[in-house]
Amino acid sequence: MLGLNSKDTMLLIVVAFLALAAPFLLNPFPTNSSLAQFNAGYPDLMQRFAIFGIFAIGFNILFGLTGYLSFGHAAFLGVGSYAAVWMFKLLSYNVIPAIILAVIVAGLFSVLIGYVSLRRSGIYFSILTLAFAQMSFALAYSVLSNPKFNLTNGETGLQVYGDDPQILHREGLPDVPHLFGWAMRDNFLELEVAGWEFTFNNGYYLCAVILLVVFYLAIRLFRSPFGLMLRAVKSNQQRLNYTGLNPKPYTLAAFIISGMYAGLAGGLLAAMDPLAGAERMQWTASGEVVLMTILGGAGTLIGPVLGAGFIKYFENIFSKINDNVLHQWFAFLPDGMEDFMVFIVHPFVGKGWHLTLGILFMLVVTFLPGGLVEGGQRIARLFRRRGKKTDTPDPEHHPKETPHVAE
Amino acid sequence: MGILEVKGVNKRFGGLQALGDVNLSVEENTVHAIIGPNGAGKSTLLNCLVGKLIPDTGSVMFDGRSVLGRTPYEINQMGISRVFQTPEIFGDLTVFENMVIPAFAKRDGAFRMHAFESVAREQDIVERAQQMLEEVNMLDKLHMHSASLSRGDKRRLEMAMCLLQEPRLLLLDEPTAGMARADTNNTIDLLKEIKQKRDITICIIEHDMHVVFSLADRITVLAQGSPLVEDSPENIRGNPKVREAYLGEAA
């Protein structure tokens, strides 16, 4: 289907199902139950799942396939957001031009940064991208926000004001980002079934559909000759050279494509909430997408999406837990024990949730070098082996097959 | 005029004169062997032919055009393929994928942005890769991870990758090192067969005299960076200077 083999078609269908049914799947606990705090089916959080999924898919095209580790991809995310907000200010709150310009501007920006950074490889490439991103951050934060030439609005962040031109704005259109009148922040359906509540948000569904489109494009890219060349760059650049292929344009193209994915994600962030700040470009944001990709499984198709969901979910859950919640959890313990447990757990939740993330990351990287995808594969293999224990493996006739770039 | 003309090539590594005034002329459609003791500069000479090294002085002409100053991929696209002394393959990829890459390089050139097509649907490329693997008897290893191949198989794979491109000049750096006797003989047969089927010039570095005397039309003996003699295999066999410098008891 759609030019994919049956395995990839299945993968796409599964992802489509998960994305479209997310409002149900992510709200498994009744609203009044004590477990409701573990629900994730809120519009705001689901939007972030989809948007950072897109960001990580794009990052993986560069890092997972070519092995070039960029530490500056947040720059493209930020540029995309700024471009989108400018479209809101100049044209109208319609998200389509905003998203298109975000992708184009991020693409142009990545031509520049990629061309220079790709003159080096390995750690030097990473440092160059990091330097460029920090320069972009500094530019956005201060240099480009002087009264004469205010492109970014500095610390406050770029936003839409009442006196902005918005030349295409018409009576009757909402005064928030919208898709032809369909406001992103509105919900088109709010279901209440018994104790459960499900929210179907316009913005989330736009993000989900775009996620599916770019995920499909990523599958095609992975299976294409171009994708093969990118994996060859990672495997043995010397051999590629002596085989008559020029690695430079391949890596640059991968860099630009992943920059455009980041720009798209940045544009969508602005489309969900029309505000662009410089902190979006900071190195911590670049580091986050690296974590997402490695945590989920670099070089795999679904890994980055899983990693993005994993990190954004735990960020949301753990950062919400405060001492009151902890006291509730440990209320069953005798008083002294209760305080002691709260004292122990306290540093790992709320503002300290990065500590938890760090520990989770270390555990995954140590025990599952292939990320969450490898974890899934191991579990699947466990079941399969249990299914057919009787036939003896015959190494002669079953030479070790490569794990395919899939799943 | 040979298809490959090396004139007055010198290469120094610090104080070491790796190549000293090397002249070499390889006739089209012949097999030219380069032999010599370890450290004689044989691999260094090949490095100067494929753009890995630039000689300090001298000229290297392939088919009337200079290769000096061109990048390795440009030189490959001119029609020179090389098998390295230590196998250079795409270890993370399958045998099939290893074969497909040179096929694309041959058909589409040094760069082409085909990110939406599917490798599996490129009929001509897939067939070409399978056919070449069949020729080297490796079709059964199609889906194996190439890093898990034996040393001999890695060499055969690398040779197949080069042959698939139908190069005009094939450079082989000890292609049978680490191979079992039977595989060595298969390699000799394969090269003979290829030579019969199409126009190809082969330049082979080899320590195994059985391989050299089975294939070579001309032999150059290199010692301490300079060509000692260049002659036909019969004359090389009887040359006392060569015996002394290199062949020894092997002759």
Ligand SMILES: Nc1ncnc2c1ncn2[C@@H]1O[C@H](COP(=O)(O)OP(=O)(O)OP(=O)(O)O)[C@@H](O)[C@H]1O
């Ligand atoms: N990149 C380099 N830098 C410094 N010295 C080098 C370099 N490459 C080769 N040499 C030296 O040049 C000399 C010739 O090396 P080369 O690899 O060409 O020998 P060879 O004839 O191929 O030997 P073998 O039969 O062992 O492969 C050796 O002494 C080697 O140490």
Ligand SMILES: [Mg+2]
């Ligand atoms: Mg050598």
